[in-house]
Amino acid sequence: MTYNPETKMVGEGVKFERIRRITGYLVGTVDRFNDGKRAEERDRVKHTPVGQ
Amino acid sequence: MLTSIIKRDGRVVIYDRNKIKMAILKAMEASGSTDFDKADQVTEAVESHFNNQNMKNTPTVEEIQDQVEHELMASGLDNVAKRYILYRASRNTIRERKSKLVKVFDEITFSDALDSDVKRENANIDGDTPMGAMLKYGSESAKDYFLKFLLSPDQAEAHREGYIHIHDFDFYALTMTCCQIDLIKLFKGGFSTGHGFLREPNDIQSYSALACIAIQSNQNDQHGGQSIVNFDYALADGVRKTYKKLYLKNIAKVCDVLGEKVSYDQLKEISAAITEKCGAMPKITPDETYVALELEELKKLVKDPAVAEKAQQFALTRTEEETDKATYQAMEAFIHNLNTMHSRAGAQTPFSSINYGMDTSDEGRMVMKNVMLATDAGLGHGETPIFPIQIFRVKEGINYNPGERNYDLFQLAIKVSAKRLFPNFSFQDAPYNLKYYNPDDVRTEIGYMGCRTRVVANTYDPNNEITYGRGNLSFTSINLPRLAIEAKGDEDLFYRNLKKYIDLCVKQLMDRFAIQKKKRVRNFPFLMGQGVWIDSDKLDIDDEVGEVIKHGTLSVGFIGLAETLTALYGKHHGESEEAQKKGLEIIGFMRRILDEYSERYKLNFSLLATPAEGLSGRFVRIDKKRFGEIKGVTDKEYYTNSFHIPVAYEISAYDKINLEAPYHALTNAGHITYVELDGDVSQNLEAFEAVVRCMKEAGIGYGAINHPVDRDPVCGYNGIIGDVCPRCGRRDCEGVPLEKLQRLGLYKHLNAATLGQCGNQLEEADRIPNRI
Numbered sequence: 052m053t054y055n056p057e058t059k060m061v062g063e064g065v066k067f068e069r070i071r072r073i074t075g076y077l078v079g080t081v082d083r084f085n086d087g088k089r090a091e092e093r094d095r096v097k098h099t100p101v102g103q
Numbered sequence: 104m105l106t107s108i109i110k111r112d113g114r115v116v117i118y119d120r121n122k123i124k125m126a127i128l129k130a131m132e133a134s135g136s137t138d139f140d141k142a143d144q145v146t147e148a149v150e151s152h153f154n155n156q157n158m159k160n161t162p163t164v165e166e167i168q169d170q171v172e173h174e175l176m177a178s179g180l181d182n183v184a185k186r187y188i189l190y191r192a193s194r195n196t197i198r199e200r201k202s203k204l205v206k207v208f209d210e211i212t213f214s215d216a217l218d219s220d221v222k223r224e225n226a227n228i229d230g231d232t233p234m235g236a237m238l239k240y241g242s243e244s245a246k247d248y249f250l251k252f253l254l255s256p257d258q259a260e261a262h263r264e265g266y267i268h269i270h271d272f273d274f275y276a277l278t279m280t281c282c283q284i285d286l287i288k289l290f291k292g293g294f295s296t297g298h299g300f301l302r303e304p305n306d307i308q309s310y311s312a313l314a315c316i317a318i319q320s321n322q323n324d325q326h327g328g329q330s331i332v333n334f335d336y337a338l339a340d341g342v343r344k345t346y347k348k349l350y351l352k353n354i355a356k357v358c359d360v361l362g363e364k365v366s367y368d369q370l371k372e373i374s375a376a377i378t379e380k381c382g383a384m385p386k387i388t389p390d391e392t393y394v395a396l397e398l399e400e401l402k403k404l405v406k407d408p409a410v411a412e413k414a415q416q417f418a419l420t421r422t423e424e425e426t427d428k429a430t431y432q433a434m435e436a437f438i439h440n441l442n443t444m445h446s447r448a449g450a451q452t453p454f455s456s457i458n459y460g461m462d463t464s465d466e467g468r469m470v471m472k473n474v475m476l477a478t479d480a481g482l483g484h485g486e487t488p489i490f491p492i493q494i495f496r497v498k499e500g501i502n503y504n505p506g507e508r509n510y511d512l513f514q515l516a517i518k519v520s521a522k523r524l525f526p527n528f529s530f531q532d533a534p535y536n537l538k539y540y541n542p543d544d545v546r547t548e549i550g551y552m553g554c555r556t557r558v559v560a561n562t563y564d565p566n567n568e569i570t571y572g573r574g575n576l577s578f579t580s581i582n583l584p585r586l587a588i589e590a591k592g593d594e595d596l597f598y599r600n601l602k603k604y605i606d607l608c609v610k611q612l613m614d615r616f617a618i619q620k621k622k623r624v625r626n627f628p629f630l631m632g633q634g635v636w637i638d639s640d641k642l643d644i645d646d647e648v649g650e651v652i653k654h655g656t657l658s659v660g661f662i663g664l665a666e667t668l669t670a671l672y673g674k675h676h677g678e679s680e681e682a683q684k685k686g687l688e689i690i691g692f693m694r695r696i697l698d699e700y701s702e703r704y705k706l707n708f709s710l711l712a713t714p715a716e717g718l719s720g721r722f723v724r725i726d727k728k729r730f731g732e733i734k735g736v737t738d739k740e741y742y743t744n745s746f747h748i749p750v751a752y753e754i755s756a757y758d759k760i761n762l763e764a765p766y767h768a769l770t771n772a773g774h775i776t777y778v779e780l781d782g783d784v785s786q787n788l789e790a791f792e793a794v795v796r797c798m799k800e801a802g803i804g805y806g807a808i809n810h811p812v813d814r815d816p817v818c819g820y821n822g823i824i825g826d827v828c829p830r831c832g833r834r835d836c837e838g839v840p841l842e843k844l845q846r847l848g849l850y851k852h853l854n855a856a857t858l859g860q861c862g863n864q865l866e867e868a869d870r871i872p873n874r875i
C-alpha cells in the first residue's frame with residue numbers, strides 16, 4: 052500500500068475497484084477494455100425490479 | 104533531366120530506366136505479346152515526358168507509373184495497359200496490407216495498453232507484459248496469413264469489410280473453441296497432462312487441485328473458455344473419499360487414546376472387505392448394514408469391546424464436520440488457484456466456468472455449499488473472485504420450491520450472487536432444455552459454458568444428445584445492422600442478403616471444419632489424448648479427429664438485433680410489439696436455415712446470440728464511416744449485444760425478461776439475459792430472487808443479474824462505493840491519514856516506520872476485517 056511519510060497518508064493514487072460484468076466476464080476495472088465495451092458499460096440503465 | 108525519383112517511403116533514389124522497362128515487359132508477357140522494341144519506345148516516351156516538363160520537383164513512383172499507363176494507351180497497347188494497371192493494383196494491396204500489419208506491430212511494440220484497442224482486445228491478457236505482447240505479435244501475424252491464404256476471396260472480403268466476423272480468427276487453422284469437461288471420466292484411473300502423469304485423486308484437496316489442472320491443460324488445446332459440466336457430481340467423489348479417510352482415522356485415533364493398538368491400514372482393510380460384502384462404505388448418512396458389520400469386525404480387533412463402540416460412535420458424530428471443513432478449504436483453494444494461475448504462455452488467466460445445482464447427494468451438496476461460501480468470503484483480502492463463472496442449474500422438484508432437497512442451495516446461490524455477481528442461473532425447465540433432460544442420465548442436464556455457449560442437440564448422433572464431452576468447434580457472426588441499413592427499408596432485400604450471408608458463413612464454417620478435421624489426436628494431447636472429448640478415447644494418437652468432432656457445433660451468430668429493427672422499421676423490440684414480432688421473424692428465419700443445414704449435412708449447425716466480444720465496437724466503427732451517424736443505429740460506439748434490449752433503454756426487469764425469453768428458445772448455440780439492479784441488492788434478496796423466478800417462469804435458458812460491487816483496497820471495504828468510501832472516507836485515489844485508519848482498527852500493528860511503500864504481508868493482513 053502506498054504511504055507518504057511526509058503527510059502520513061495511506062493509499063494516495065490507489066483506485067477503488069469496481070467489479071463489473073462485461074461480455075459475461077467479471078473485471079475489476081474497465082480500463083483494460085476496448086472502447087466499445089467501455090461505452091456499453093457506461094450507458095447501462097437500471098431496470099425496475101420485478102413486482103414494482 | 105530525369106535522374107532521381109521519390110519512393111513511397113519518401114526516400115530519393117537514383118532513377119533506373121530498367122525498372123520501368125521490366126514492368127512493361129511483365130505486363131506484355133501477361134497479355135501474351137512481348138515486344139522489346141515497343142517496351143523501349145514506351146520507356147523513352149515516359150522519360151522524355153518528364154524531361155520536357157523542365158521539372159522543379161523530382162517525380163514520385165506513382166507519377167511515373169501514371170505516365171507509363173498513359174504512354175501504353177497512347178501507343179495503342181490497351182491490353183498491356185490493362186495488365187499493367189492490374190499489376191499495379193495488386194502490388195498496392197499487398198503493400199497496403201503489409202503496412203497494416205506493420206502498423207499493428209508498431210502499436211503492440213510502442214503503445215501502452217491503456218491507449219491501444221489491439222492490446223485491450225482480450226481483457227484477460229495483459230498486453231503490456233512481454234508474454235502478452237508476444238502473443239499479440241503471433242496472433243496478428245496469424246490473422247494476416249489466414250486472411251490472405253486460407254479464406255476464399257468472398258469470405259475474406261466479407262470478414263474484412265465487416266459483414267461477418269470470424270471469431271477467434273487467430274486460431275483459424277489450429278483448434279476448436281471449447282469442451283464441456285466431464286471430470287468423473289477424466290479422473291478415473293488418473294490422467295496425463297503432457298507434463299507428467301497424475302494418479303486418480305483420493306481426497307477433496309486433490310480433486311480440487313486436479314480440477315484446476317484439467318482446466319489449465321485443456322486451455323492449451325483449445326482457444327475458448329474451459330467449462331466443467333459436472334462440478335457437483337464430480338467433486339462429490341472427492342468428498343466421499345475424504346469422509347472415508349477421516350472416518351477411519353477417527354476410529355484409529357480413539358482406539359489409540361483408549362490404549363488399543365489398531366492401525367489405520369488395518370481399518371482400511373476391514374472397511375474394504377465390508378464394502379466388498381455389502382456394497383456400502385462409510386459416508387455422511389451412515390449405512391446401517393455397514394455400521395453393524397464394521398462394529399462386529401472392530402470388536403474382534405480390540406481387547407475391550409466398549410472401545411470399539413466408542414471409537415465408532417466418535418467417528419460417526421465427528422467426521423461430517425471435519426469433512427465439511429476440508430471441503431471448504433479445498434473450494435477456497437480451487438477459486439484462489441483459478442484466479443491466479445496462468446496458461447497460454449503465462450499471459451492469460453484461463454477463462455473457466457463450472458456448472459452445478461442438481462446433485463442431491465450429501466456429498467454433492469457439501470461441495471456446492473462450500474464453493475458458494477468460499478465465493479461469498481472472497482479472495483485473500485475479500486476481493487470478489489473473477490473466476491470461475493459459476494452457473495447454478497435451477498430445476499423444479501430439486502431446488503426451486505420450498506421443501507425440495509436443494510432449495511437451501513438455491514437460496515444460498517441467490518445470496519452469494521447478490522454479493523459477488525456469481526453464480527449465474529441456468530434453467531433446466533425451459534422447454535428447449537427440458538426436452539433433452541432424462542432424470543436417469545446426468546449427462547443430459549443442461550450446461551452453459553462461460554459467457555453463454557450451449558451444446559446439447561446432436562443431429563450427427565441423435566443417441567448422444569448430451570452435454571458431456573462436447574463443445575463448439577467454431578463460430579462466425581453476422582453484422583445484422585449493416586444488412587438492415589443497406590436494405591433501405593426493403594424487407595425482401597434484407598432477407599435475401601441475410602440468406603446470402605448465412606450461406607456464406609456456413610460455407611466458411613465448413614471450410615474451417617475441413618481444416619479442423621485433418622488434425623490428429625496428437626495435436627490435442629489433453630483434449631483428445633486424455634479422452635476429454637467424446638469418443639476420442641476410441642482413437643489412436645495418430646488418428647484424425649474428423650469423425651469425433653462431428654459431435655461439436657458449428658455456429659452462426661448475430662449482433663445488434665435492436666439496431667437492425669430500428670434501421671428497418673424505425674423502432675426496436677423494446678419500443679414496439681410490432682418490432683418484437685419482426686425481431687422474432689428474423690431470428691426464427693436464421694434458425695430455420697441452420698436447422699436445414701444440420702439436416703442436409705448431418706452436422707450440428709446452430710444459432711448463437713453472440714456475446715459481442717471484440718466486435719462490439721468494430722462493426723459499428725466501420726458502419727459509421729460508411730453510412731454516417733444514423734439515429735438509433737450507428738450513433739453509439741457499439742452495437743447492442745445479440746437480441747438484447749438496448750442497455751440505455753428504460754424498461755422494467757419484467758418486460759425485459761419477457762421480451763428476451765422467446766429468443767432464448769431460438770438461439771440453440773447459446774444465449775444469456777442480463778438484468779441490471781440498482782443499490783445494494785445483498786440487502787434486498789427478495790427483489791433478487793423475484794428476478795430469478797421471473798426468468799424461470801418466462802422461459803429464459805440462462806440469466807444473470809448485474810449490480811454494483813465495489814471495493815476499497817486501502818481499508819478493505821466491500822459494497823457500494825459512491826464518490827466517498829463509507830468506511831474510511833477517502834475519495835478515489837485520495838490518501839487517508841494513517842492515524843484515522845488505525846482508529847478504525849486497521850493497520851493497527853503498523854506505524855509510519857513499518858508501513859511498506861508497496862505492501863508487506865503484515866500490513867495486508869491487517870486490512871482483512873471485511874465482515875462488517
Ligand SMILES: [Zn+2]
Pocket residue numbers: 815817818819820828829830831832833
Ligand atoms: Zn475505504
